[in-house]
Amino acid sequence: MIDFYLNGQRQQCADISPDTSALELLRVYLGKTGTKEGCASGDCGACTVAVGEPDGSGGLAYHNANACIMPAHQLSGCHVVTVEGLARGDALHPVQAAMVDCHGSQCGFCTPGIIMSLFTLHEGQRHQPAPLTQERLESALGGNLCRCTGYRPIRDAALRMGDYPDTHPTWADDPDLPRNVETLSTDATRMSQSAPEAATGYTAPRDLAALREVRRQQPDARLVAGGTDLWLEVTQQLKSLDEVVDIREVTELNGIEETPHGWWVGAAVTFRRLEPLFTEHYPAFAHLMHRFASSQIRNRATMGGNVANASPIGDTPPVLLALGARLALDGPEGEREIPIDAFFLDYKQTALKAGEFIRAIFLPHLADRQLKVWKLSKRREDDISAVLAAFSWRLDNGVMKDVRLAYGGMAAIPRRALQAEAALEGQSPSRAAFEAARAALRHEFQPLDDVRGSSEYRLVAAANLLERLRLMLEKETSHDNNTTEICLDAYAH
Ligand SMILES: Cc1cc2nc3c(=O)[nH]c(=O)nc-3n(C[C@H](O)[C@H](O)[C@H](O)COP(=O)(O)OP(=O)(O)OC[C@H]3O[C@@H](n4cnc5c(N)ncnc54)[C@H](O)[C@@H]3O)c2cc1C
Numbered sequence: 001m002i003d004f005y006l007n008g009q010r011q012q013c014a015d016i017s018p019d020t021s022a023l024e025l026l027r028v029y030l031g032k033t034g035t036k037e038g039c040a041s042g043d044c045g046a047c048t049v050a051v052g053e054p055d056g057s058g059g060l061a062y063h064n065a066n067a068c069i070m071p072a073h074q075l076s077g078c079h080v081v082t083v084e085g086l087a088r089g090d091a092l093h094p095v096q097a098a099m100v101d102c103h104g105s106q107c108g109f110c111t112p113g114i115i116m117s118l119f120t121l122h123e124g125q126r127h128q129p130a131p132l133t134q135e136r137l138e139s140a141l142g143g144n145l146c147r148c149t150g151y152r153p154i155r156d157a158a159l160r161m162g163d164y165p166d167t168h169p170t171w172a173d174d175p176d177l178p179r180n181v182e183t184l185s186t187d188a189t190r191m192s193q194s195a196p197e198a199a200t201g202y203t204a205p206r207d208l209a210a211l212r213e214v215r216r217q218q219p220d221a222r223l224v225a226g227g228t229d230l231w232l233e234v235t236q237q238l239k240s241l242d243e244v245v246d247i248r249e250v251t252e253l254n255g256i257e258e259t260p261h262g263w264w265v266g267a268a269v270t271f272r273r274l275e276p277l278f279t280e281h282y283p284a285f286a287h288l289m290h291r292f293a294s295s296q297i298r299n300r301a302t303m304g305g306n307v308a309n310a311s312p313i314g315d316t317p318p319v320l321l322a323l324g325a326r327l328a329l330d331g332p333e334g335e336r337e338i339p340i341d342a343f344f345l346d347y348k349q350t351a352l353k354a355g356e357f358i359r360a361i362f363l364p365h366l367a368d369r370q371l372k373v374w375k376l377s378k379r380r381e382d383d384i385s386a387v388l389a390a391f392s393w394r395l396d397n398g399v400m401k402d403v404r405l406a407y408g409g410m411a412a413i414p415r416r417a418l419q420a421e422a423a424l425e426g427q428s429p430s431r432a433a434f435e436a437a438r439a440a441l442r443h444e445f446q447p448l449d450d451v452r453g454s455s456e457y458r459l460v461a462a463a464n465l466l467e468r469l470r471l472m473l474e475k476e477t478s479h480d481n482n483t484t485e486i487c488l489d490a491y492a493h
């Protein structure tokens with residue numbers, strides 16, 4: 001049973017197959033066709049809805065999400081708002097009114113998705129007003145494509161939406177709605193392993209013991225966290241998923257725990273929740289998040305899913321390799337811990353054994369080390385890397401120590417450049433040392449040619465990113481105030 005609220009009304013949908021998307025549930029089962037399907041792959045944002053979850057203080061916090069790649073069963077215990085749920089009778093919501101007045105829509109196909117992304121931004125502004133900077137607007141709207149209006153009028157609408165009377169949707173009059181949603185979301189029997197639910201093939205254990213048991217019983221069932229990779233198998237490869245185990249609600253996979261040496265991040269923690277930790281302790285990682293997918297994806301996707309997916313062009317694996325992260329693996333046979341270097345075996349092959357899963361990822365403190373991450377992709381927002389470089393090192397009396405250079409997009413797996421590391425280890429950051437490191441890259445990588453870049457491009461780009469590191473270090477040590485690094489950043493930060 002998918003038990004949730006839609007535009008203030010409770011919905012209980014039974015017998016929904018495990019691979020149904022939230023978009024299909026809304027459009028086909030519930031007739032809410034205002035939400036559109038464009039790409040069905042999380043890229044265009046036409047299917048964007050607002051998902052409200054209890055905020056811990058008696059209210060609901062809304063985030064935007066791509067309904068096309070969201071499992072319908074993950075709507076359970078939420079309040080979903082679609083474009084049909086915003087106007088109050090004839091009175092448009094401020095976001096809609098601003099879009100009309102600023103001429104933010106032509107063909108209108110992208111418009112419901114844009115409205116819903118703006119709605120979540122507007123909700124955020126109502127609760128925590130802050131300047132709508134260019135960066136915030138890009139972050140809010142980076143996952144919404146518009147092919148005919150052009151972005152300036154949409155941006156104008158975003159900047160003006162706060163000027164309109166705050167017309168609440170009708171459902172906002174119901175003071176019991178947040179409590180009712182909370183009751184649903186904390187209902188221990190919801191989406192649990194009850195017999196009728198298991199019969200639909202979608203299981204959502206609430207704790208580690210239950211997850212281990214489900215894995216023991218169904219070692220071949222597909223795990224889902226945010227679904228932002230897995231659901232593409234349904235929408236793009238047209239696969240059926242008969243058995244799905246949802247790990248999002250497993251308590252032990254949702255913690256961020258500090259230890260004297262670093263943080264254990266639960267595998268089900270979303271990138272959105274990681275932002276404060278990254279901002280405070282790993283600025284280079286925080287920086288990367290501006291380039292990672294879109295707000296819709298970051299709101300749902302997890303680092304556990306990014307690592308387990310083992311894509312050679314996934315963004316966090318090279319960073320984790322550069323940091324020297326560790327993984328806590330778990331399963332019916334018990335727990336074990338491995339360095340991330342031992343996780344990626346071959347293209348999309350990992351060290352996970354049958355029934356095993358990633359429980360948590362350990363991020364060591366940077367301490368006196370430095371971390372730099374550069375992502376090269378064709379588009380700035382919502383694009384996959386052609387090459388991603390993550391470099392970590394420390395300077396000890398002018399000499400580079402503990403050098404770790406990791407790349408994505410350069411091999412069948414995310415990998416460290418061990419020979420290039422050896423060329424730099426124990427050396428001052430001189431031209432000669434970096435020249436040797438750059439030359440070593442050619443021996444240790446034979447990257448693929450594909451739509452994102454030729455093999456030669458990737459080799460040249462990877463070497464150039466090392467040269468960028470050298471220039472950055474040269475600038476740091478010479479206390480030079482020129483704008484070299486800023487110019488470099490402007491191209492590919
Ligand atoms: C439009 C779009 C843009 C994207 N942009 C980027 C980008 O810029 N950079 C990038 O790196 N990625 C990007 N991605 C890919 C994706 O968003 C990330 O890989 C994301 O981190 C996956 O996390 P998830 O929680 O959604 O994983 P899911 O899709 O739920 O799972 C991914 C895979 O891992 C398995 N899995 C999940 N959790 C576990 C676990 N704890 N243990 C074992 N197996 C597990 C699943 O069974 C599945 O095979 C993009 C995807 C889309 C659709």
Ligand code: FES
Pocket residue numbers: 036037038039040041042043044045046047048066067068069
């Ligand atoms: S339909 Fe394009 S992002 Fe969902």
Ligand code: FES
Pocket residue numbers: 104105106107108109110111145146147148149
């Ligand atoms: S209004 Fe036509 S795609 Fe945006």
